[in-house]
Amino acid sequence: MTDPNKPSLLLGFRQFITRGNVIDLAVAVVVGAAFTSIVNSVVNGVINPLVGAFGTKDLAGYSSCLKGPCVLNDKGEVISGIRILWGSVLSASLTFLITAAVVYFLMVVPMSRYLARQAGKRGQVEAEEKVAEEVEEITLLRDIRDALVAPRVGSGN
Numbered sequence: 001m002t003d004p005n006k007p008s009l010l011l012g013f014r015q016f017i018t019r020g021n022v023i024d025l026a027v028a029v030v031v032g033a034a035f036t037s038i039v040n041s042v043v044n045g046v047i048n049p050l051v052g053a054f055g056t057k058d059l060a061g062y063s064s065c066l067k068g069p070c071v072l073n074d075k076g077e078v079i080s081g082i083r084i085l086w087g088s089v090l091s092a093s094l095t096f097l098i099t100a101a102v103v104y105f106l107m108v109v110p111m112s113r114y115l116a117r118q119a120g121k122r123g124q125v126e127a128e129e130k131v132a133e134e135v136e137e138i139t140l141l142r143d144i145r146d147a148l149v150a151p152r153v154g155s156g157n
Contacts, residue, residue, distance in 0.1 A: 039099045047094055059094070062087025 016022060051059055063070075063085045070081035 035102075036099070039095055039102070042098060043091060043095050047098075048091070059091035060085065060088040062090065 048059055055062065063083050066082040066084050068081045070083045071079045073079050
């Protein structure tokens with residue numbers, strides 16, 4: 001038996017999917033995937049050639065042999081030895097650092113400044129509203145005081 005007070009899973013899923021933050025997240029993932037290709041192009045087109053000036057043209061070409069001499073066949077597969085491809089780890093790390101730096105400096109910092117400005121404007125508006133409320137309150141208190149004092153002044157005491 002189903003409980004009529006319990007919402008259905010399908011209804012809950014629909015509400016989850018139609019939330020604004022889920023849609024924002026989906027857009028962020030799509031933009032991030034497109035941005036990854038730009039960063040990969042920078043790493044492959046700029047960083048790797050700069051590193052190539054000092055060694056191999058591709059960071060993935062840097063490796064070390066952990067056990068014995070590494071013997072490779074014509075296809076580049078290891079026949080003997082244990083090959084550690086630390087160059088590919090370095091390349092992935094550089095890609096991550098570049099991506100993180102670009103996201104931080106081009107997205108996080110400007111958005112933080114924008115939100116701080118908006119909060120400052122909002123705080124200024126709230127302060128102005130508070131001052132206006134205080135002025136209204138003071139005016140009301142003066143009117144009450146004058147109304148209480150007026151009968152005494154009129155009675156001649």
